[in-house]
Amino acid sequence: MIIDSIMLENYRNYKTLELEFDAGTNILYGNNAQGKTNVLEAIYVSSTTKSHKGSKDREMINFDSDEAHIKTVFLKNDIRYRIDVHLRKSKAKGIAVNGIPIKKASELFGIVNVVFFSPEDLNIIKDGPAERRRFIDMELCQLDSIYVNNLINYNKVINQRNKLLKDLYYDSSLMSTLDIWDAQLEKYGVNIIKRRRQFVDELNSIIGDIHSRLTGGAETLSVVYEPSVSEEDFYKTMISNRDRDLRMKLTMNGPHRDDICFVIKDNDIRKYGSQGQQRTAALSLKLSEIELVKNITKDTPILLLDDVLSELDSNRQNYLLNSINNIQTIITCTGLDEFVNNRFNIDKIYRVVNGIINSEN
Numbered sequence: 001m002i003i004d005s006i007m008l009e010n011y012r013n014y015k016t017l018e019l020e021f022d023a024g025t026n027i028l029y030g031n032n033a034q035g036k037t038n039v040l041e042a043i044y045v046s047s048t049t050k051s052h053k054g055s056k057d058r059e060m061i062n063f064d065s066d067e068a069h070i071k072t073v074f075l076k077n078d079i080r081y082r083i084d085v086h087l088r089k090s091k092a093k094g095i096a097v098n099g100i101p102i103k104k105a106s107e108l109f110g111i112v113n114v115v116f117f118s119p120e121d122l123n124i125i126k127d128g129p130a131e132r133r134r135f136i137d138m139e140l141c142q143l144d145s146i147y148v149n150n151l152i153n154y155n156k157v158i159n160q161r162n163k164l165l166k167d168l169y170y171d172s173s174l175m176s177t178l179d180i181w182d183a184q185l186e187k188y189g190v191n192i193i194k195r196r197r198q199f200v201d202e203l204n205s206i207i208g209d210i211h212s213r214l215t216g217g218a219e220t221l222s223v224v225y226e227p228s229v230s231e232e233d234f235y236k237t238m239i240s241n242r243d244r245d246l247r248m249k250l251t252m253n254g255p256h257r258d259d260i261c262f263v264i265k266d267n268d269i270r271k272y273g274s275q276g277q278q279r280t281a282a283l284s285l286k287l288s289e290i291e292l293v294k295n296i297t298k299d300t301p302i303l304l305l306d307d308v309l310s311e312l313d314s315n316r317q318n319y320l321l322n323s324i325n326n327i328q329t330i331i332t333c334t335g336l337d338e339f340v341n342n343r344f345n346i347d348k349i350y351r352v353v354n355g356i357i358n359s360e361n
């Protein structure tokens with residue numbers, strides 16, 4: 001799959017922009033704060049409805065405007081998909097695929113798959129569990145529309161249940177309502193746990209080899225799913241912890257507390273890994289993500305590399321660049337020097353200056 005072109009109107013620091021991409025490697029280079037990441041963000045919004053940094057819709061609209069447009073054209077098996085995203089300051093966003101408005105965000109998932117790689121992703125091993133859950137969720141949401149629905153419903157139910165736990169403090173007559181939310185939470189929660197377990201299994205079948213090659217055979221990496229509570233024990237645990245939840249006024253167990261552990265030579269590298277080990281494992285994770293999307297969708301994702309090359313030593317840079325053959329890639333960087341030493345094929349070079357982009361080849 002490839003992105004053919006993008007048009008922006010009043011998006012971040014772009015008044016208007018029209019850009020065509022090569023099916024191979026595209027570079028957007030320029031000084032800091034010129035708008036390189038904004039282009040990648042707009043591509044990400046077109047394929048997932050959300051900003052990769054979790055920005056709100058109104059933050060993505062140009063300061064001087066009330067609305068913004070992102071229009072992208074993707075090609076998948078020679079079929080054209082035009083995706084129009086209309087962001088509005090005080091209303092929900094509108095999205096249309098080939099001119100037909102979609103009702104649910106999940107209708108967009110499955111059309112386009114992007115893998116976004118930014119310097120922050122290199123911290124995923126040492127970050128908190130929330131970041132690792134976000135990684136799994138963003139990935140599964142792109143790959144599995146049933147998962148999206150389970151996750152949306154689970155989050156709704158957990159908010160309702162937490163609200164009820166607070167209300168029950170003042171009004172115990174509402175207790176029977178808790179049974180209803182518990183049953184709902186179990187239904188959606190168990191589906192999420194099962195799918196995450198399967199995802200980690202799939203990841204494990206890929207990441208070991210990649211990490212071993214990346215470290216010249218010195219290390220093998222494996223990933224372990226750490227559910228806050230297993231699918232079998234979910235309901236039982238919720239019931240036996242009910243008093244504690246009522247005291248805390250919070251749902252303490254469930255997929256919203258899951259984590260994944262990264263293990264090298266029997267050591268949990270979240271706690272015991274060196275900084276370099278953690279970053280290399282994070283790179284392995286990202287490269288596995290590409291392979292996983294390929295396996296599941298039988299197609300190549302679009303790879304967005306936001307300023308990560310400068311974060312890697314030349315060995316890891318080479319490894320990364322060599323493993324992205326045959327994948328459309330859009331790379332941002334501040335200078336072109338990084339590529340001079342790499343005998344690396346660039347198909348399109350764009351220079352970004354203050355919200356204006358010009359082709360240099």
Ligand SMILES: Nc1ncnc2c1ncn2[C@@H]1O[C@H](COP(=O)(O)OP(=O)(O)OP(=O)(O)O)[C@@H](O)[C@H]1O
Nearest residue numbers: 012013032033034035036037038059060061062063
């Ligand atoms: N809603 C908005 N309206 C107008 N300008 C915005 C908006 N949001 C962000 N900007 C501007 O966009 C610029 C940042 O763009 P971006 O993050 O794409 O930069 P960059 O080229 O990736 O820089 P770096 O190399 O530092 O990562 C900043 O100058 C910022 O003020």
Ligand SMILES: [Mg+2]
Nearest residue numbers: 036037038307
């Ligand atoms: Mg940037």
